[in-house]
Amino acid sequence: MHRATPTLSVRSLASRADQGLEAVFDNHARAYTYYGSGKVALRDGLAGLVEPGQNVLIPAYLPDAVAEPFRDLDLEPRYYRVRPSFAPDFADLEARLDDETAAVMSVNYFGFPQPGLEEVAALADERGCYHIDDNAHAPISVANGRLLGTDGDIGITSLWKLLPIPNGAVLYRNSDAAVGAYEPTESAGVRDRVGLGDGTFLLKSTARTVLGGIGGFSQSLGSFLGDATRAGAGDNERRDAARDGIETEPLERDATEPDGGTIVEESDGDPPAVGTPEERYEEGKTPMAKLSKYVLENADPARIRERRRANYRTWRRILADRDDLAVVYDDLPEGICPQAFPVRADRPDDLVATFETRGVGAYTWPRLSATVRNDPAYETARRLSRTIVALPVHQHIEPSTLEEIGTRLSR
Ligand SMILES: Cc1ncc(COP(=O)(O)O)c(C=O)c1O
Structure with missing residues (x-):
């Protein structure tokens, strides 16, 4: 059990830049940017490539809120059928594809490449559309030497599905067009300050097992916590509450954390539906938390x-x-x-x-x-x-x- 008070000095983050998950992205991706949410990363990655009124083909087997970034860009999300194997129903996909189709999206389900992934890429290429590689589920899956998510013109991955962190996602820009057209919004990047939300997330039960669970990460998060609790400086009540693990403001995301549950109860499933898909999408319009960055730099x-x-x-x-x-x-x-x-x-x-x-x-x-x-x-x-x-x-x-x-x- 790791204590929630400073015990060890934490090595400088910069000295670990060649390790951690970030090294995986550095080694495999041409250009990438952190975000709080994969959906918002999708929006920003696509914004410079599309015109309002166009459509995007997305698989029907998909969480409801994932259509929201397309709506936000005034694109029509058009669902294509899937096969029982999770492969696209290519006859259906082609029937729905027209001159106004800006992009076709594939999804790598549960950490594995989507069956038919290469055919989707070839079809998009042949029909002059962009290919979006939705790799929300598989941040560090590598297939045939390629990091999943780095195959389409743009790709995304959701870090919060892999690590117990408040939020986090990556936007990959893989083609010349996607690299050239990209303009980050204020949701891009990592927060420059530690927030009280980081501290309360950390103090909750599962987050404490982060230390043992992310692998090779045996240092105390004490000094990080120090910063997190100081983030409410001037407000003693909130600071004490954070130290005691009591929430004084809602966490951005708490999906990987069961309520007071045992470790086995931990699930990588979607968070409980609170609000409409649009509201859930809007909530993701925030940069990645500083704690998330810290964890992914130190994870093995x-x-x-x-x-x-x-x-x-x-x-x-x-x-x-x-x-x-x-x-x-x-x-x-x-x-x-x-x-x-x-x-x-x-x-x-x-x-x-x-x-x-x-x-x-x-x-x-x-x-x-x-x-x-x-x-x-x-x-x-x-x-x-x-x-x-x-x-x-x-x-x-x-x-x-x-x-x-x-x-x-x-x-
Ligand atoms: C297939 C798929 N794509 C995209 C997303 C969106 O990711 P995020 O929750 O990081 O916005 C999810 C999240 O559940 C997903 O399952």
Whole structure:
């Protein structure tokens, strides 16, 4: 257990610039910028490339709020059908593509490349549209030597899905056009000050396990906390509250943190829906928190990847003999850092409930847009959103804990 008061001196952040997650981005990406949210990164990356009134083709199997950046740019989000394998239904995609199509988006689900990813890129190229590589789920997955998210003209990834941090995302600009057209808004970059939100996030239960969980990060966050609590200087009440871990202002994002739960309950799922998709999108219009930057500079990507892969393999073994579910990705190719262990369940509600009684935060994904929910043409996406159950593989979880759950499940 790490204490929340300064104990060790923290090495200078600059001296770690060649390590951490940032080194992964430096090594693989041509140009990138941090953001608080992936959706806002999408908006900024696309803004200089499109004209109002154009449309963007996006998969129907997608969280509702992800259409908002396109609406913000006065683009029509146009959903294309997906196959049960998560590949695009190319006949449907091509039928919806027209002269006003500015871009086609692919999505790498659960940390794996989307089946058909190369065909999407080729199609976009052939039809003169931009390709958006939505890699929200897989910040450090590498396939065929390429970091996922760096394949399209622009790409994004969501760091808060990988690390227990208040917020964080990356915008990749991969093509000449995307590099040339980019103009950052005030949501781009990292906050230059530590805020009280950083401190309260850090003081909450799961955030304290950050130290052990992000890998190779054994230093105290004490001096960071010192800054965080000083951020409310002049306001003793708030400062004391922050030290005690009491929230005095809402956190920007708390998605990876179960309420007072055990580590296993940690899930990488979407945060509870508060407000409309538009409101949730607007809330993301903020730069990345300073704490997020600190954590990602100090996290060990190789260790995180290995721990998540070990948990993935453990789930695969534990669940191999169950006839009420099917593993989505049997193969775990080298370089992939899974976001979750997705299964296709015959009775998803029962499965989620069973896991919950065993202390596992399993979840169905995602919350679809109303357009998709209400149109039978998107039956496959609707079925996937009801039947795919994602199990956590978070780096905080020990494989032995999953083994114990496996034993209890088989009783
Ligand atoms: C596939 C996909 N794309 C984009 C996003 C948006 O990322 P962010 O929450 O960082 O805005 C999400 C988030 O849930 C997602 O699942």
